[in-house]
Amino acid sequence: MKDNNNYNVLIVGNKGREYALAQRLQQDERVNALYFCLGNGGTQDLGENLECEHYEHIVELALKKQIHLAIISEEELLILGLTEMLEKAGILVFGASKEAARLEASKSYMKAFVKECGIKSASYFETNDLKEALNHIQNASFPLVIKALNKNTSIVHQEEEALKTLEDAFKQNNEPVIIEPFLEGFELSVTALIANDDFILLPFCQNYKRLLEGDNGVNTGGMGAIAPANFFSNELEEKIKNHIFKPALEKFQADNTLFKGVLLAEIVVIEEKGVLEPYLLDFSVRFKDIECQTILPLLESSLLDLCLATAKGELNSLELVFSKEFVMSVALVSRNYPTSSSPKQTLYIDPVDEKKGHLILGEVEQDNGVFESSGGRVIFAIGRGKSLLEARNHAYEIAQKVHFEGMFYRKDIGFKVLDLKEYS
The missing domain is CATH 3.90.600.10 (Phosphoribosylglycinamide synthetase, C-terminal domain)
Known part of the structure; x- marks a missing residue:
């Protein structure tokens, strides 16, 4: 039965992703009002940008504006527990819990989580000591991947480059640094709607992260993307579903970690003995900018219904239709x-x-x-x-x-x- 209620929706963030979500939600006649914390120069034409001083202030504003649904894509606010605070105030939230957000907040935690789940991923060396890191790279084969904090991922091709990257990493934070071998293959971004023990995969996407043509230059959040990235077999899709997402959800359930939002897996597909195998590169617990903007135009169903069903934990009631x-x-x-x-x-x-x-x-x-x-x-x-x-x-x-x-x-x-x- 179609939901005919009207909704005031709060979107938390200020990037292109928030503009894309709002642009789509604005088309739904059931959306009574759109609000943004903080929003950007584009979102002010789609709704009202709110001045938000801190995360507790967001809750106050949400109550004042009589928000029915909040969509959170800001990692820092998820880590601070904004999802739980809004839910405690009686507001439906499309966003990861504080505990689930650790998966994106810490590379160290993510690697330990993946290892415990038995998800295929690159072998890794972890240390919070620069001398140990330098000793490791002297005996390693290049190229290497160096991960620090939550977003800083660098691909290095020689020892001098690795040395500078490690020195910069240890100057900037006290988190352990992860060093991995570079995995050669084709990459995919796979976004799933998560509602505790249930999930739905959205169309696969291929994100072009390197700054320059030919996949050269430094890593970025994404210089472009294509969707659907459907140039592979159903067998590979089943492997991604059963060997990456299912084990992750089972771990969330075992740990009593609530999760109603998005889990995005960055995957590299490697050929092993003539068989394609997916390896996990990274997890994110929210819509990512480039993937969100590339997938949303394919969605023919209601984005509002998608967010509501996820926030309510009712994915089984959701019927999604995507464009060809x-x-x-x-x-x-x-x-x-x-x-x-x-x-x-x-x-x-x-x-x-x-x-x-x-x-x-x-x-x-x-x-x-x-x-x-x-x-x-x-x-x-x-x-x-x-x-x-x-x-x-x-x-x-x-x-x-x-x-x-x-x-x-x-x-x-x-x-x-x-x-x-x-x-x-």
């Missing part, structure tokens, strides 16, 4: 991304043919109708098409509608699948 189209996203970033901040730049945006796709406003500010960049991944061009090639062409056509000083984007998103001979 393809989607490609391209991140338009500021000059110094991701190594340092760039001066604010005015954005100039030409009209976009909405039949071909749309734009997602990310790290932007708005003053009297004028948009300015306020961070690294400023805006995203989203292209749709009946084929991946058509989606790609539309995404790059839309990217050319945006202009700001120092704008940069990769011109080869999708090359792993399309086997492009040159970039245009």
